[in-house]
Amino acid sequence: MTNTDVQPQPSSSDNQVKPSLEHTLSEFQDCIDLIHRSYPELHIDLLFFGHQVDHDRLYQDIMNPLLSGETEAIPTILKQSRFIRVRDSKELIIGILSGKAAIFFLQDAFLVDVFGVNSRAISQSETETVITGPHDAFTEQAGTNLSLIRQRIKSSHLKVIKLSVGEITKTDVYVLYIKDIANMDYVNKAIERIKFIEVDALFDTNMLLQYIDDAPYSVFPQFLTSERPDAIGSKLIAGRIVGIVDGSPSAFSAPTSFFEYFSSSDDYYQRWMLGSASRLLRFIALIITLSFTALYVSITTYHYEMIPENLLLTLTESRSRVPFPPLYEALFMETTIELLREAGARLPTKIGQTIGIVGGIVIGQAAVQAGLTSNILIITVAASAIASFVTPAYVMSASIRLLRFGLILLAGIWGNFGLAAGVTAIVIHMSGLTSLGSSYLTPVAPLKLKDWKDVFIVAPFKFLTERPSQSRSPNKVKNKMKK
């Protein structure tokens, strides 16, 4: 693995404090999980965090070779490459904190990597499920995640850069790219932004992204996140850069565009026509999510003439018992749906199902019978809620759901004018957005017609010969097959 360690190092030797056992122990005072083993006859002291090291490796790499031999043999053993001599106390402390064992022998200090914590096994992703294709997903351990990517991309050109974020948490962040395929401008820009972060703690990828995105006040996510190693692998091949945060099961890729959030790895694992159809369906779902409830509010408040006569009877009948204006009715229902969604997400799966049934009955029947809402609104709200979950990226579907509330309000105030004004405002906002400096609306604006066959549809592989223009790759061709 080509790891380039760029963790902050002491800038000059003047700042260094020679590591000593006393100093290290005083630093870790009151840390009862720190284990101190002393072997006075061998002049050896061992320090490590019991829950962070792999005990097998500890015995195999340190205990057995050092403790079974003679004292005279120890200096020779310590010359082996796995024993890294440390000359700075700070470095030693960081090493112990990240799961290394510290060895004090006479006046010298060494670090040995025996890191090994129990982590979750690789399992299926719960947020990004696919029907066909690989099912494994990232875990919370960056090492495992890196290995999942390496398994898929066996190339020495896949480079991994390690950074550290968080003054207190010292979270490892890895930036990955494929040399000669990724544009180095993007790589450098991402590294620069991550290095610039000065916070105490970092716990998740999405938290990191909010520190490094181009427009922090925007509702739209500007980095694509995924829990699927195959999806992230495809981003690397597309010339994008990828980031992994230790402790988070999702990786991010950049630069990204709005339209990229509507593609799923599934699209490529099916016949191209099916892939294209489901991708188009997602864009239709986007329109439904954004506009359905807002249109209901707008039409029933201001534009009754838009409803054909036969439908008008049904609608007026269903609305006749409802005492509220359509805006309140719609907001009430939409809020209920959001409450159900939030409750379902927080509760254990089994109770979540109960919530679904209770919610379904309450919303489906009781609300109508009680005269709180109309049947047609329920259909509208349910359709737009279902459509919102069609978006494969959860972060994007959440953003769109939030925008929907804005559009409902505008439609309630100004009818179709409000709806058009809301859509205009969204487009204006998006036209100014960038992801790592490249347009968020690519390939629509700036127009890259060549990319459309891999964005709005999935053309047969024969035609998908080039990497997306957004990644500005120095090596554009990815498929040389003529047939």
Next chain:
Amino acid sequence: MQEKLSPFHVAILVYMIQSGIVMYRLPQMLAEHFGTNGWLAIIPMFLLASANILLIGAVYRLGNGVSILVILEQSIPRFILYPFYLIMSCVWAMIGCLISKHYVLIFQMVAFPTTNPMIFKIALDVLIFLLMTKSIYNISKATTVFFWMLMWMVLLLFFFYKDFHWSRLTPFIFQGSTLTIDGFFNVYSAFAGYSLCLFLFPYSDKKTKLIKAVLAGNLITAIVYIYFCFIAFGFYYYEQLKTLQFPLLNLLAYIQLPFVQATENLLYGFFMFSIIITAVMYFWSAKEISKRMFPISDRLLSAIILVAALGFSFIPDVISEVDQWLSYLGYAELALSLGLPLGLIVLLLIVRKRGAALNE
């Protein structure tokens, strides 16, 4: 590095600036002023607009793509220029403002008869402010998205094929024409807006192929106009067409689907995308000129221009008044689109001659 505009962006931008409120009335105006088969009159107008664009192209070539404001300021003293600047920015700001007011008044007429149109106008101005404070590159990106959101509506013209009758296109051309100079310029104002490309010089380079792109934009406008008016002339009787105030709205109202009717209510909303771009580009041009006189922050200047124009837009309060004002401003705009390039060419030639004389 400042990103330059691409040819496609410029073409779309020009199309979106040109197609605005005049489109709603175009078939009626053509029928009234040019008589039977009036849609044919679009062709000479397109050629005229193209010739004017070529004149702008001459300025671009002679001035090597330098901003026209720089050219003007290098050879004319500021105290002469500034009043002229002020007039230009006022004309453009007022056009931008009245276009959005016109749109709002029609919306009010269609769907909100009891609402004060100025509330809508202010809402529209907020959107205009949001867009005009962005860079021209971002404006062009928004324009491209709006273009696609609007262009699909051309497909709606298929609805009229069933009721299109060739017999309504009489074999006579321009019979019943009552053409006056006024009428001609009123119709010609459908093409107005290309002059704003004078301000795109600094934002384009060789790759932009500015003039070719503007000509292409003008061609798209002409094709859309011809197609739309041709269908309108074959769908309505000539006499009927003359009496309709906004044939576009009538045509939209004709479209009925099993689950929705009176579609003009909804589809008219889509025209907001084109109106916003037209208004934004006029305001943006006004801002570009005003920046030379008042070097203050972009946002503040945009806000001042918008608020001043908004105050002015309170005066005309019915569509016919707005139409009247717009036609006067249209003359000013046409005078500028012809006069400005001509003046600049003369200026550039004088400068060149003087330079040559100095070199000798």
